[in-house]
Structure formats: C-alpha cells, structure tokens
Amino acid sequence: MRPSWIEIDLDAIEHNVRQIGATIGDSDVCAVVKADAYGHGDIPVAEAAIRGGAGWLAVALVEEGVRLREADIDVPILVLSEPSLEEVLPIVTYGLTPTAYRVEFVERLAAAARNTTTLPYPVHLKLDTGMHRVGAPPVEAFEIARMIERDDRLVLQGVFTHFPVADEDAEFTRAQNIALVEFVEALESEGIRPKVVHAANTAAAFDIPETRHDMCRIGLGIYGLRPHPGSGAGIDLRPAMRVVSHVAYVRDLPGGARPSYGRRRSLDSPSRVVTIPIGYADGVQRSLSEIGSVLIGGDRLPFAGTVSMDMVIVDAGDHDVRVGDEVVLMGRQDDEAITAQDWAELLDTITYEIVCDFGPRLTRRYIGGTDNG
Numbered sequence: 001m002r003p004s005w006i007e008i009d010l011d012a013i014e015h016n017v018r019q020i021g022a023t024i025g026d027s028d029v030c031a032v033v034k035a036d037a038y039g040h041g042d043i044p045v046a047e048a049a050i051r052g053g054a055g056w057l058a059v060a061l062v063e064e065g066v067r068l069r070e071a072d073i074d075v076p077i078l079v080l081s082e083p084s085l086e087e088v089l090p091i092v093t094y095g096l097t098p099t100a101y102r103v104e105f106v107e108r109l110a111a112a113a114r115n116t117t118t119l120p121y122p123v124h125l126k127l128d129t130g131m132h133r134v135g136a137p138p139v140e141a142f143e144i145a146r147m148i149e150r151d152d153r154l155v156l157q158g159v160f161t162h163f164p165v166a167d168e169d170a171e172f173t174r175a176q177n178i179a180l181v182e183f184v185e186a187l188e189s190e191g192i193r194p195k196v197v198h199a200a201n202t203a204a205a206f207d208i209p210e211t212r213h214d215m216c217r218i219g220l221g222i223y224g225l226r227p228h229p230g231s232g233a234g235i236d237l238r239p240a241m242r243v244v245s246h247v248a249y250v251r252d253l254p255g256g257a258r259p260s261y262g263r264r265r266s267l268d269s270p271s272r273v274v275t276i277p278i279g280y281a282d283g284v285q286r287s288l289s290e291i292g293s294v295l296i297g298g299d300r301l302p303f304a305g306t307v308s309m310d311m312v313i314v315d316a317g318d319h320d321v322r323v324g325d326e327v328v329l330m331g332r333q334d335d336e337a338i339t340a341q342d343w344a345e346l347l348d349t350i351t352y353e354i355v356c357d358f359g360p361r362l363t364r365r366y367i368g369g370t371d372n373g
Contacts (some may be wrong), residue, residue, distance in 0.1 A: 004245040004278040006362045007331070008040050010048040010369030012238035016222050019236050026204055027212040030056035030198070032219035034064055039355045040223055040240060041364045043071045043149050049222055050075060058217055059233045062087045065096040078158075080217075081134050088112045092121060097157065100138040101126045105115075106147055106154070111186060113153045123148060124158035124196070126185055129176040131164040138183055149192050158196035159184055163211070167203035167227035175210045177204075184221065206232030207228025225340055229292050239339065240333030241355060243283075243362070247296070248311075249275040259313045260305025265290065267304065274318040276327050277312040283358035284329060291346050294327050298334030 021029050033042045046057055046068055058078045059065045065077045073120035078097045088108045091098050092115070100106050100123050111123035125145055128135035136144055148156045161180045166173045188193065198215040200208070205216035206226075222240035226232055253259070255269040267273070276294065281288045284307055292303040294314055304315035314327075330338050340351040347354070355357055 001246070001327050002277060002361075004276075004357055004362055005242055006039070006364050007242040008044065008364055008366050009238070009240045009242075010044055010366055012224055012240040012368070013040070013045055013048035014052035014369065015220055016224050016237050016240070017054050017218075018048050018217055019244065020205070020216075020221050022051045023232070023235050024200075024212050025214050027056040027200075028215040029053060029203075029222075030058050030217045031222050032058045032080075032217055033068070034058065034060035034219075035082065035356050038219065038223055038352065039358050041366070042067065043073070044364075044366050044369065045222075045240075046071075046073055049336065051369070052222075054218075054222075056215060062090055062096065066090055066094050069094040069096070080195075082094060082126070092116045092118070097122050097124060099124050099126050099160075100143065100144065101128075102128055103144060106144060106151075108153050110153045120151075120153055120155035122155055122157035124160060125156060125194075127159060127160045127180060129160045129179040130172065131162050131176075132358065133162075133164075135161065137347065138179070142186065145187055145192055145289075146190070148287075149190075150354050156187075156192060158198065159187070160192045160196075160198040160213075160217075163201055164205050165198065166201055166211075167231060170208055173204060173208055173211065174347050177208070203227035203231055207236065220352060223355065225355070229341060239331065241340070242328040243278075243358060244331070245276050245278045245327045246328065247274045247321060247325045247327060248277045250316075250321060250323055258305070260289075262306050265305055267315065269317075272319065272321055273304050274314050274316050274321050276312045276314060276329075277310065278312055278329065278362070280311045281359060282362050284312055285347060285357070287347060288343075293338065294329050295336050295338060296321055296325055296327050297335040298336050298337060300338070 031054040036042050037045035056076050064085050085108045092112045126135040127141045133356050148154045163173045197213040200211040200216040202221040202241045204211040224237045253273050258266045286307045289306045293300050301314050304313045340354045344351045
C-alpha cells in the first residue's frame with residue numbers, strides 16, 4: 001500500500017463544533033460538508049459534527065445529500081443552491097431541504113411534494129443581497145415567498161443570503177445583513193414567518209455577531225481553520241487534517257547537483273536528498289517547487305526540485321534521514337507544524353482551496369470518534 005495518506009482527527013471536528021456552538025449561543029450550527037467535507041470525508045465528518053452539536057448539515061449537490069441519507073444520517077440537510085428541475089424527485093425522496101430562487105423550481109417542487117408524507121414540504125428561499133451569484137433579488141424573492149405561502153403543499157421554512165466578503169469588508173457585510181432583516185420584516189408584515197433565518201458563514205459567525213440569526217452555516221471553522229489568521233481569535237480550534245507520507249528513497253548528492261524535472265535548482269553544498277511518494281496528482285501543487293517544505297524528525301526541510309506528478313524531492317542537508325521516516329506535508333510533527341494557512345500564503349490563495357485539492361489517491365485515515373481504526 002502506498003505510504004501516503006491524509007489523517008483526519010474526528011475528535012478535533014467534534015471539538016471545533018462544540019467551541020463554535022458555544023460562541024454563537026442560541027444560533028444553530030449548520031455544518032457545511034459539501035465537496036466531501038472540504039476534502040476531509042463527508043460521512044465521518046457529518047457524524048462527528050452531529051456529535052458536537054450541529055443540528056443541520058449543508059451540501060452543494062443533491063447527490064451529496066443523498067449520500068448522507070444513505071449513510072442513515074437523519075438531521076436536516078440543506079442543499080445550498082437551487083437544484084435542477086430534474087433533481088426534484090430525489091430531493092423529496094430523500095427528504096432533503098432545497099433552496100429556491102426561481103418560480104419554475106417552486107412549481108416543480110410543489111408538484112412532487114404532493115406525493116410525499118412530508119406536507120407541507122419545507123423550502124428555503126435564497127435572497128441576493130449583493131453577491132450576485134445565485135439567489136433572487138428582493139422583488140422577485142417576495143413574489144416567490146408569496147407563491148410558497150399560498151401553496152398548501154409547501155412551507156417557507158427558511159430565508160437566507162450569502163456574504164462574499166465577511167472576512168474582509170464588515171461594512172458591506174452589515175449592509176447585506178440589514179437588507180436581509182428588512183426583507184424578513186416585510187414578509188412578516190404580510191403574515192409570512194420563516195422559522196429559520198440564516199446568513200453567517202464562518203467569518204461572519206466569528207466576527208460579526210449580529211449576523212448569526214437562527215443558524216450559522218459553518219464550513220471552514222469546523223475543520224479547525226480560520227478565514228484569516230485573526231478571525232475568531234478567542235475560539236479554540238484544532239486543525240483536523242494531517243497530510244502524511246514516508247521517505248521512499250535516500251541518496252547523497254554533491255553540491256551543484258540539480259534534482260528533478262527541469263534541473264531548475266542546484267544544491268548549494270553536498271546534501272542528503274530524499275524522495276517522498278506524493279506529488280501534484282495528489283494536491284501538492286507544482287508551484288510549491290521553489291518554496292515548499294516538509295517536516296521530517298520535527299525539522300522543516302525544503303523541497304529540492306520541481307514537484308512531479310507522483311513524487312517530491314526534499315533537501316535534507318546533513319540530517320540523518322532514513323527510508324521509512326515519517327514525513328508531514330501539512331499538520332503537526334513534534335513541536336513544529338505546517339498549516340493550511342502556510343500553504344495558502346505561499347501560493348497566494350485561500351485555505352479552502354488547499355484542503356479541497358488533496359485528491360482521491362490519498363486515502364483518508366480517521367482517528368478519534370466512533371470511526372477510530
């Protein structure tokens with residue numbers, strides 16, 4: 001078996017959800033487990049989040065919700081964007097909670113709901129307050145809310161919006177929040193009272209308390225990551241992911257040798273060079289070639305050449321590194337750590353992209369929780 005894998009600490013997931021739940025008080029935690037739980041594994045993470053107190057889950061795709069239902073997960077599961085019309089049947093069959101922002105979808109959902117035992121069938125209305133990606137603008141959203149209210153096969157369970165810059169522009173985010181509140185107040189003036197109003201993502205839930213409402217949709221935070229280093233500074237979060245490999249090959253090379261594709265970088269002096277069986281096909285970006293590092297024996301050692309599809313070469317200098325030694329590409333080893341934030345800063349991207357990029361060739365090994373072993 002290939003000696004490279006991802007280690008996921010389910011106790012860390014549970015701990016993070018508890019910490020976030022304590023922070024947001026009366027608001028429910030909706031754990032966002034889309035994209036295979038940001039690369040952490042959707043079913044084990046969902047189960048750990050529920051143990052930590054999450055009352056809702058959220059996914060991007062209907063098939064993601066179906067997968068959770070087939071694993072006997074029975075908490076409410078919100079599909080964050082409006083599905084296609086062809087997906088209405090699996091939505092009601094598996095008891096998923098859909099998002100709506102088009103009249104055509106609401107009509108199709110109502111027709112399908114007639115054949116379910118869950119009547120009226122719950123739906124959440126997404127309001128566009130400034131992100132302009134998906135969601136109905138206020139006038140259209142108001143008409144859709146009225147349409148749902150008039151149909152005894154449906155109930156407007158929730159109304160929500162999404163924040164594009166909660167981690168960098170609190171003023172714009174607060175303006176979005178005011179627009180959502182005013183929209184809900186207008187609905188209530190007509191006797192339409194959604195039970196669940198939600199807006200806050202991780203950044204807003206951590207740092208803009210007035211956005212928490214009835215529920216917060218927490219993605220990054222449940223994995224022990226922060227939208228930026230100062231976000232939620234008082235919340236004790238534990239990163240759940242370690243990316244681990246082992247030394248596969250060791251050789252000593254003279255100064256001036258140029259390892260790997262392109263021979264782009266020469267060794268400054270004689271060095272022990274080690275090969276790690278993990279590469280860009282697994283999520284170790286090629287652009288890390290000149291700037292990346294790993295942990296071996298608690299020491300941070302730099303890459304020695306171009307990252308290839310299946311392998312990384314590391315310059316161990318005069319360290320006593322041997323075949324079989326543990327290598328940590330992301331996570332803690334002894335007193336040192338390489339974090340997703342470190343990678344994101346090196347690559348000028350966000351931590352979301354880093355953890356989602358680790359591919360299926362890396363098996364997930366779970367520790368803690370009920371899935372230990």
